[in-house]
Amino acid sequence: MTVGAGAAWGAVLAASVACFAIKLAGQSVPQRWLARPAVQRVAALLPVALLAALVAVQAFTGEGGRLVLDARAAGLGAGVLALLLRAPFLVVVVVAAATAALLRAAGIG
Amino acid sequence: MTTPDVPFETGWEATRRTITRNALGVGLATGAYGISFGAVSVGTGLSVAQTCALSVLLFSGGSQFALVGVLGAGGSPVAGVATAALLGLRNALYGLRLAPLLGLRGPARLVGAQLTIDESTAMALGQPHERGARLAFWSTGLSVFVLWNLATLVGALGASALGDPTVLGLDAAIPAAFVALLWPRLTGRAPWLVAVVAAVVALALSPAVPAGVPVLVAAVAALAGLLPARGRS
Numbered sequence: 001m002t003v004g005a006g007a008a009w010g011a012v013l014a015a016s017v018a019c020f021a022i023k024l025a026g027q028s029v030p031q032r033w034l035a036r037p038a039v040q041r042v043a044a045l046l047p048v049a050l051l052a053a054l055v056a057v058q059a060f061t062g063e064g065g066r067l068v069l070d071a072r073a074a075g076l077g078a079g080v081l082a083l084l085l086r087a088p089f090l091v092v093v094v095v096a097a098a099t100a101a102l103l104r105a106a107g108i109g
Numbered sequence: 110m111t112t113p114d115v116p117f118e119t120g121w122e123a124t125r126r127t128i129t130r131n132a133l134g135v136g137l138a139t140g141a142y143g144i145s146f147g148a149v150s151v152g153t154g155l156s157v158a159q160t161c162a163l164s165v166l167l168f169s170g171g172s173q174f175a176l177v178g179v180l181g182a183g184g185s186p187v188a189g190v191a192t193a194a195l196l197g198l199r200n201a202l203y204g205l206r207l208a209p210l211l212g213l214r215g216p217a218r219l220v221g222a223q224l225t226i227d228e229s230t231a232m233a234l235g236q237p238h239e240r241g242a243r244l245a246f247w248s249t250g251l252s253v254f255v256l257w258n259l260a261t262l263v264g265a266l267g268a269s270a271l272g273d274p275t276v277l278g279l280d281a282a283i284p285a286a287f288v289a290l291l292w293p294r295l296t297g298r299a300p301w302l303v304a305v306v307a308a309v310v311a312l313a314l315s316p317a318v319p320a321g322v323p324v325l326v327a328a329v330a331a332l333a334g335l336l337p338a339r340g341r342s
Contacts, residue, residue: 001154002183011186012159015176016166018190019197023169024222026204027213041334043202044294045303047171050196051291052304053311053327058178059284065315065323075281079288089142089289093149096285100278 071109075100121240128236128245135228136252139170140260145282146173147264152279153181157265164261168254169226171290172197178283179321188321195328203230210242224250299333306330 003011059076062068079096087095103109143164150160155177163173172193179189204225210233213221229250236242271277295301307327314323 001180003180003186005156007186008155008159008180011176011180011189012155012162013166014186015172015190015193016163018194019167019169019172019200020223022194022197023200023204023225024219026201026225027208027211027218027222029205038335038337040202041299042331043199043334045300045331045334046328047196047199048291048294048300048303049307049328049331050175050192050324051171051287051294052307053324054175054178054192055284055287055291056308056312057315057323058182058287059281060312061182061315065317065320067312067315071278072281072284075278076284076288079281079285083289083292088138089286090145092289093142093145093282093285097278097282100281101276102278104275104278 069109071100071103074103074109124241125244128232128241129248132232132245132248132252135232135249136256139228139253140256142170142286143257143260144264144267145286146170146177147261147266148268148277149174149264149279149282149286150177150261151265151268152277152282153177155180157262157269160265161258161262164258167193168223168257169197169200170257174283174286174290178287179324181280181283182320184321185319188319188325192321192324195325199227200225203227206230207233207246210239211246221246221250224254226250226253228253303330303333306333 001008055076059072060067060069062070075096075098078099079092082092082095100109146164147160150163150173151157155163160177163176167173167176175196176189176193179192180186184192204222207221207225207230211221224246229246232249233242233246236245268277268279291304295304307330310330311323311327314326318326
């Protein structure tokens with residue numbers, strides 16, 4: 001992480017306030033605002049786009065944003081296998097971490 | 110021994126027990142993944158206090174992982190907050206669905222808002238009657254809140270005691286967590302297409318723009334939802 005402790009706290013608190021305001025807005029705005037089907041569809045796809053982009057960036061980019069294939073990619077692959085085998089969240093994450101750790105211990109990636 | 114006219118109150122007792130039992134189960138399952146959040150967050154360099162603050166104050170798994178992931182990858186705090194907020198928008202839609210059901214005013218609305226997350230909403234909307242839906246919302250919300258936060262603390266303390274995060278592969282845990290969150294949402298051709306486009310856009314932009322920005326730009330892929338839905342209507 002490149003940010004200092006102060007900036008990190010700022011991010012933690014700002015994100016918390018923003019997310020709380022968003023939750024509260026949902027409880028408070030009139031229904032008809034977001035009842036339109038097009039809006040519902042975009043809203044359903046927004047986490048899909050964000051999460052997919054996050055997966056790609058967190059697994060496959062390295063220094064300077066360049067494409068990199070290392071132990072993280074292998075860990076992700078193992079995690080996806082676990083998902084295909086219907087493993088729960090915690091198992092998927094542990095499998096990915098363990099795979100990456102083992103590969104690094106073996107001197108790969 | 111089936112009686113066709115079981116009094117509502119007797120039926121309600123059984124329903125109430127089922128709902129609270131399920132709420133506890135959901136809380137425990139969510140707690141398990143809270144341990145991984147605590148560990149991963151400390152692994153990216155946040156302190157135990159910052160990690161726990163996120164679980165108490167932000168209290169939304171996807172957004173929490175997004176914030177620590179972006180910061181950990183060298184993104185700016187602004188990019189991290191923006192990504193977390195965008196992922197949190199769905200909680201507003203949940204609030205819209207739940208507001209008429211919950212009918213909250215004043216301080217109760219603030220508490221109810223904080224507890225509006227994937228799990229409490231899903232449990233509430235799964236109930237056929239209003240009374241059960243309200244119980245499901247509150248019992249699941251509170252159960253998840255307590256267990257998620259305890260689990261975060263355990264995970265954070267554990268990871269900080271163990272030292273170097275790359276040795277444990279915790280940095281590989283982050284993309285795996287995002288894939289696990291994404292998986293149940295890939296329900297058809299449209300989500301898959303949006304996911305692939307977003308991933309490709311983000312990867313293409315990464316060498317060219319500051320860390321954290323590619324993900325935000327890739328979110329535009331979600332605007333594909335504005336295209337008219339085909340087939341069923």
